[in-house]
Amino acid sequence: MLSSLWEQTINLTLFVILLRMMPPILLGALGGLMTDRAGVINIGIEGLMLVSAFTSVAAGSATGSWIIGMAAGVLAAMIVSYAMAFFSLKMNVDIIVTGFAVNIFGAGITVLMMSILYDSHGSYVPENPVSIPNVVIPFLDQIPFIGKLLSGHNLMVWVSILAVVFCYYLLYHTPYGTHLRATGEEPGAARSLGIPVVRIQYSALVWSGFFAGLAGSYLSMGMTSMFVRDMTAGTGFLALAVVIFGNRNPFGILAGSAVFALATAMTMIIETTPGNVIPSQFIKMVPYIVTIVALVVYAIRKHRKTLFT
């Protein structure tokens, strides 16, 4: 079994699966990060992803264009997150309650729309599926090792990695980012300096809708080309764990997402290995064990910091 795992690490199968699993976690976590740094953590990422996944596949298959599908999905998630911002910032509803509501709303509205539009409560497989294309780099894909390493990945893999750089730049190298971080650290002080706190928090929530929207459209048009009720299956919550694990930093989040994607990719490979003796229930635990280990590592690191300062 170990030899098979090793073999698939060498021939990059593990890496390819890892890259396919990573974008939804990474993009979801970036959405969580923007709100977390602005002090209005959005726990509704899961619901936003579902809304976007459904809208993407519906709009994409209706128009036959993945770009329109993706745009529609992202827009839908942004509208819902704007509504979240309205309720929590204008109407003073607790942000956790709002996020919770969005999760329930996302699970419900997608099934409702699916039953109205396609007369199905369980799943929708479009007749003419569209999907976000894979990026094949010419010439490079002919080279044995490097070809598999760099070429043939879904466009969203690259988008998600670029999004990390974008978030980093936005948060640490623009006045807006500084204001956003200040708002999250101490809204009172930020307000006293004339920073428009509420407006910044509004924008942070809409950013989370944008990233969760990209993640959702990848789920229904990249990884698969269908919508299944509750197809996010906890990815949005995993993303929130990654925000904390990644030390609330874009590059930390990239590393965190890679760790989780690696754990999932490994369970895939172990499970499909012939003669595998480990019970499937045990393998299913691996991502959660990684979560616990991650949080322990985080806690130790934080504890050390307080010890030495």
Next chain:
Amino acid sequence: MKKSLLGKIGASLLILSMALTGCGGGSGADNAAKPKEASKGDAKTDASAEKKLSVGYYVSGNLGDSGFFDSAKEGLDKAEKELGIEVKTVQGGANQSDWPTGLESMVASKKYEVIVVGTSQMKETTIDLAKRYPEQKFIYFDETITDVPNIYSVRYNQREGSFLAGAFAAMVTTSTDLKAANPDKTIGFLGGMDIPIINDFKAGYEQGAQFIDPEVKVISSFVGDFNNAPKGKELSLAQYNSQNVDIIFTVAGPAGIGGLEAAKESGKYAIGVNSNQNMVQPGHVLTSMLKNVGNSIYRAIDLYKKGDLPFGQNESLGIYEEGVGLAKDDLYNEHVPQAIRDKMDELQVKVVSGEIKIKQD
């Protein structure tokens, strides 16, 4: 301060109502339509002064699984039209802890002469309710319940059906007529969860495969739930690409549809489950193992109306009773080579005649 608190309460109520409407959305469409029909039915019965048989159907989950819940609903719809009964469907939703109370409220309302309910998860609840409400009659599908005088249960011999699926997969993997069949004698199984009923499918599948060629290896993996289609697809891709699997039997509800898509993407084959899924990815889903839940429910209601339904007993429907079988439609005829089709027909005859014994353990 006071004002903001009021605002908070008002807004949370708003959110809550929003959430609740969103939540009920799934079943709302169906439920809203039903009472109207029921009242129409009442008016009719008043006029003709004869009472229609009132049947309740409790779905422990949601319709739209393109599996046994939908199939049972089809059977009930047919019974409603042809046998002149009244059916009320209640969808329990995804929250398991709601199901016992949901079913009990249906039972306690005493509006339904017969209640149709099924799946392995509801077994204990139904037995408990049947004992506490001895007047209520139950038709239970997809599980064995005996010795409860007011429950009639029907079980589908998925092991027999899966035996055929396994034999079919083994023929495909050893076939030289099919383009995508590689020389490796490896076939795959994708289960939803590692639970007894899914393992029953798996056991039959393995038996069938070994019957055709003892050298065939079966690789199995489990999604962990029945909804995570991306994961179902990834697991299937891993089987196709890394383990030289050329055909996978997907027994994972909606998550299995991801597996069927993986078959198309890697140009390999798959076998659908529960209902005919051949058209989901034509040319790649070669056949589907059917569970004819609808027919059996229709038959049970028909028998009940005649007073012949054997309560307190279990019936097991296999290939012979047409409770299970493979979907042999036009797509099957088009994409499966003649040699395999002939062998499958032959095999089926032998299973029905008892020449081939399937171990049930």
